[in-house]
Amino acid sequence: MKALIFIALKKAVLAILLVTTTSSIFAQNGSKRPNIVFIMADDLGYGDLGAYGQVKIETKHIDSLASSGMKFDNFYAGTSVCAPSRSSLMTGQHTGHTYVRGNKEIEPEGQEPLADSVQTIAMLLQKAGYTTGAFGKWGLGMVGTTGAPDQKGFDEFYGYNCQRQSHRYYPTHLWHNTKRIELDGNGLMAQGEYAPALIQERTLAFIDANKDKPFFLYVPTVLPHAELAGPEDEYYKQYAQKFDEKPYRGNDYGSKATVPGYNSVEKPHAMYASMVSRMDAYVGQIVERLRRNNLLDNTIIIFTSDNGAHKEGGADPNFFNSSGGLRGTKRDLYEGGIKTPFIAYWPGKIAKGKTSNYLGAFWDIMPTLADLAKTDHPRYTDGISFVPTLLGYSKKQKQHDYLYWEFHEDGGRQAVRKGDWKLILQKVMSGSPTMELYNLKKDPKEQHNIAIDNPKKVMELRSLIEKAHVESSIFPLITKLQ
The missing domain is CATH 3.40.720.10 (Alkaline Phosphatase, subunit A)
Structure with missing residues (x-):
């Protein structure tokens, strides 16, 4: 409990310092x-x-x-x-x-x-x-x-x-x-x-x-x-x-x-x-x-x-x-x-x-x-x-920490960039999206999909996508599957 309070106080102090700076x-x-x-x-x-x-x-x-x-x-x-x-x-x-x-x-x-x-x-x-x-x-x-x-x-x-x-x-x-x-x-x-x-x-x-x-x-x-x-x-x-x-x-x-x-x-x-x-x-x-x-x-x-x-x-x-x-x-x-x-x-x-x-x-x-x-x-x-x-x-x-985008046409797309890594999900509305992973520092033109070779990184970035997306009743993305 003390650790959680300390973390919360630390975040609050950092926020105050940022505004002050x-x-x-x-x-x-x-x-x-x-x-x-x-x-x-x-x-x-x-x-x-x-x-x-x-x-x-x-x-x-x-x-x-x-x-x-x-x-x-x-x-x-x-x-x-x-x-x-x-x-x-x-x-x-x-x-x-x-x-x-x-x-x-x-x-x-x-x-x-x-x-x-x-x-x-x-x-x-x-x-x-x-x-x-x-x-x-x-x-x-x-x-x-x-x-x-x-x-x-x-x-x-x-x-x-x-x-x-x-x-x-x-x-x-x-x-x-x-x-x-x-x-x-x-x-x-x-x-x-x-x-x-x-x-x-x-x-x-x-x-x-x-x-x-x-x-x-x-x-x-x-x-x-x-x-x-x-x-x-x-x-x-x-x-x-x-x-x-x-x-x-x-x-x-x-x-x-x-x-x-x-x-x-x-x-x-x-x-x-x-x-x-x-x-x-x-x-x-x-x-x-x-x-x-x-x-x-x-x-x-x-x-x-x-x-x-x-x-x-x-x-x-x-x-x-x-x-x-x-x-x-x-x-x-x-x-x-x-x-x-x-x-x-x-x-x-x-x-x-x-x-x-x-x-x-x-x-x-x-x-x-x-x-x-x-x-x-x-x-x-x-x-x-x-x-x-x-x-x-x-x-x-x-x-x-990361940047996130989504697109609601052509079957739906989502993408996240964290540092040099970028994950793109294609055909999101299908229920089985394809996954493309790129290291933008090594591959800025996104020519080499390395998702298969980096399952942990895919899981990490996909969890950020799930965190970033809040479903909209006017512009549904995930619930279109139902």
């Missing part, structure tokens, strides 16, 4: 709360940026953030598909705990909404006095539901509420808060108003309107998500001349909706590259607008992607090496499906040109931003604040 570190680096800009690409692969080895697509603005800030080599998305990855980001919980765990569609528009009881990072920051804005794709609750942006901590939202609608770059409408904004588009390529440009205008206007108070700007851009479409401007023309390719004729862009000729792309490689470069240009415009308003020195900018590279609409991750040599793409729990580029930039606070090996994931964002904003800590989080790493105190950084 983080607060002390932050105090040493200035007392003014920073503006927070969090930019998240849609389906951008780990290898799609120059900073991560891309050689065919120009991403000079994002590469500049990496060279002037900190690049993370071991950061992971919430999971390998849109809605649950975003839920993990917003709630600070991995997919064994977070409320939304799959792309559950609601008709005629929207996805399964976050419950009224769910706390988000935007709610914490809003309560702390931050003005909050989201511009891009939401996908966590339609207007009028408990999961709508205005119910989850955002003062302003402009963009696609429904992620099905975001498959179309020339849509029939967007949403501004609770108001439906009718557009000239009809869902056909290059007909009507180009939604990313409209969203970018609102993004920049938000910075101008809130330059005199702390703000949280969340930019979940739809680029370079399928479909492959956009203006045939200078971004497209430079690649159209560069790549010799065959036209793509198809309609596979990850949606049940079909429009004849919708995804007929004359030069799919050129279009994809232009979409990535256009997104990069938008990031450059955000940085410039911050500079113009004298906000850059007191703003932390984070850039990442929601999951791995996609294949829909004619996208060709093999041509671009979009996964950076890693195995897998979107919907896989291999590294290429969940490992994401992650860059943090904060002049004078984050040292230039640093690369971090911190092993982190989307559920770390909530406690990290809460620390930076000096606000209340989340009611519950699976995450760890990595403020010590950002500010150059990596020796004081707490580490994860």
Whole structure:
């Protein structure tokens, strides 16, 4: 009994020391709360940026953030598909705990909404006095539901509420808060108003309107998500001349909706590259607008992607090496499906040109931003604040015991990483999942399944999977067997 009490007291003291250390570190680096800009690409692969080895697509603005800030080599998305990855980001919980765990569609528009009881990072920051804005794709609750942006901590939202609608770059409408904004588009390529440009205008206007108070700007851009479409401007023309390719004729862009000729792309490689470069240009415009308003020195900018590279609409991750040599793409729990580029930039606070090996994931964002904003800590989080790493105190950084993911399509998948070891369960809903074990230090491309040779390690990691997964009645995984 005494031993148990001692262990409990030891854990409590360590927790207090961690909070005290983080607060002390932050105090040493200035007392003014920073503006927070969090930019998240849609389906951008780990290898799609120059900073991560891309050689065919120009991403000079994002590469500049990496060279002037900190690049993370071991950061992971919430999971390998849109809605649950975003839920993990917003709630600070991995997919064994977070409320939304799959792309559950609601008709005629929207996805399964976050419950009224769910706390988000935007709610914490809003309560702390931050003005909050989201511009891009939401996908966590339609207007009028408990999961709508205005119910989850955002003062302003402009963009696609429904992620099905975001498959179309020339849509029939967007949403501004609770108001439906009718557009000239009809869902056909290059007909009507180009939604990313409209969203970018609102993004920049938000910075101008809130330059005199702390703000949280969340930019979940739809680029370079399928479909492959956009203006045939200078971004497209430079690649159209560069790549010799065959036209793509198809309609596979990850949606049940079909429009004849919708995804007929004359030069799919050129279009994809232009979409990535256009997104990069938008990031450059955000940085410039911050500079113009004298906000850059007191703003932390984070850039990442929601999951791995996609294949829909004619996208060709093999041509671009979009996964950076890693195995897998979107919907896989291999590294290429969940490992994401992650860059943090904060002049004078984050040292230039640093690369971090911190092993982190989307559920770390909530406690990290809460620390930076000096606000209340989340009611519950699976995450760890990595403020010590950002500010150059990596020796004081707490580490994860393990990271966990699950995926609810294609028969169900689960994965856990502990140190260099990673276990993936495939076809979980079958009742007899196949098991794949990899040592990522020796085999970063996950080419050699060594589960048979390491039964004890498999048992150890499988017990972590069982510990991490809490069954959901809305998104059942294990109980689908019954």
